[in-house]
Amino acid sequence: MGKNIESVSASEALEFLKAGNIRYLSATANGAAVSPWLRELTASEGQEPYAAIISCADSRVIPESIFSAGIGDLFVMRNAGNVVSDQLLGSLEYAVESLGVRLAVVLGHTGCGAVSAAMKDADGRKYISYVTKAVRAAIGDETDAYKACVLNVKNTVASIKRAFEINDDDDDCVVIIGAIYNIESGKVEFFDGGSKHEYYDN
Numbered sequence: 001m002g003k004n005i006e007s008v009s010a011s012e013a014l015e016f017l018k019a020g021n022i023r024y025l026s027a028t029a030n031g032a033a034v035s036p037w038l039r040e041l042t043a044s045e046g047q048e049p050y051a052a053i054i055s056c057a058d059s060r061v062i063p064e065s066i067f068s069a070g071i072g073d074l075f076v077m078r079n080a081g082n083v084v085s086d087q088l089l090g091s092l093e094y095a096v097e098s099l100g101v102r103l104a105v106v107l108g109h110t111g112c113g114a115v116s117a118a119m120k121d122a123d124g125r126k127y128i129s130y131v132t133k134a135v136r137a138a139i140g141d142e143t144d145a146y147k148a149c150v151l152n153v154k155n156t157v158a159s160i161k162r163a164f165e166i167n168d169d170d171d172d173c174v175v176i177i178g179a180i181y182n183i184e185s186g187k188v189e190f191f192d193g194g195s196k197h198e199y200y201d202n
Contacts, residue, residue, distance in 0.1 A: 007050070008102060010175035014103055016050055017103075018190075020066075020067035021067055024065060024186055025185075025186050033070035034070050034071055039071060048100070049074050050073060050101070051104070051105060052077070052096070052103070053067075053075070053076045053077070054088065054104065054106045055082055055109075056080060056109055057079055060183050061109045080114045081131045081134065081135045082156055084160060084163070093164070105176075107180075108150070108152055109182070109183055110146060110183050111183050114135050114152075118133075137155075139152055150191075153180060
């Protein structure tokens with residue numbers, strides 16, 4: 001999956017996200033640009049997000065706040081358990097091909113209810129089972145909650161790469177990475193090349 005328009009590079013986008021998360025750690029409110037002027041500008045000129053975020057629908061996980069992002073900064077897709085679906089892939093394809101996004105981050109989080117339910121083998125009600133079955137396939141028999149969250153994120157990253165036939169050695173491809181958001185500390189840990197890379201000290 002390539003790009004059709006000039007845009008912020010993947011490495012630049014990652015630096016924006018890292019810097020935004022650092023600001024968030026000491027913030028009491030989202031100080032990003034949300035002015036009436038910016039609303040009017042993006043309404044007339046369109047959106048130019050610098051990154052796509054695929055995150056859980058958990059109400060404690062707010063990508064725009066976590067990365068100190070404003071209107072038009074992030075193209076956010078959310079569902080319980082940050083799992084892959086055809087609809088999600090279609091949304092991501094639009095972000096890359098039409099909006100020029102070069103970096104997509106699969107953002108899992110600690111204390112994820114979907115992961116917890118999958119670990120307990122609890123499918124719940126009719127439609128919830130679609131989520132827990134997908135997560136259970138990703139985490140297998142893992143019993144550690146944090147490791148299970150990481151496995152779920154890595155599986156989503158791998159699934160997206162397979163779907164779009166992404167070659168990590170191709171500089172023209174969108175970059176797909178994973179991350180875990182700690183709902184207590186507010187820190188984000190990114191995964192680079194399938195392995196954990198901590199940008200912040202614990």
